[in-house]
Amino acid sequence: MPTPDYEPARGSTTVVSGRWLRYEPVPGFHRFYEGYLATVTGWWNGAVEFTLDRQAVTALAQTFTAMADHVGGDWRTVDFDGHTLTVTRPVSLGGGVHRAAPDDGGRYRIGWGLPWRPVDPTRCDRIFGRP
Structure with a gap:
């Protein structure tokens, strides 16, 4: 892993x-439930910013929804209606809503200040998206 x-x-x-998608099937060996094939657009505060295609954005939104159902409503911060990706910051983090439509190439800009990390694809159970 990088x-x-x-x-x-x-x-x-x-x-x-993201770390929230990481698990340890055996001590000292980390895997990720999901990875997203991304194009790097830059770095902000040590975290990667990138673009994803519609397939990857759909999977990402479904994952955040499933996590909200499992761990509590505070995770229900990402929604995707098939065109616009909506990210809601909890009030505890200053509140606010960010909406992202696809760029001319059909890709969505991701980052949101979350600690996304480049990971070894062989350590992902599933990978969504295309470059």
Whole structure:
């Protein structure tokens, strides 16, 4: 798995995931339930910012919804209606709503200040999206 200082170049394709999708099937070996095939657009506060296609955005939104159902409504912060991705920040984090429509290439800009990380694709159970 890449080290935390692994920073793929802007414009490159990588698989990204978050710690909240990580699990440890055996001590010391980490896997991710999901990864998303992304195009890197830059870095902000040490976290990668990237674009995803519609398939990956759909999977990402479904994952956040499933997590909300499992751990509580505070996770219900991401919604996707098939065209617009809506991210709602909880009041405890300053509140606000961010809406993202696809760019001319049909890709959605992701980052949101969350600690997304480039990960080794062989450590993902499922990978969504296309470059």
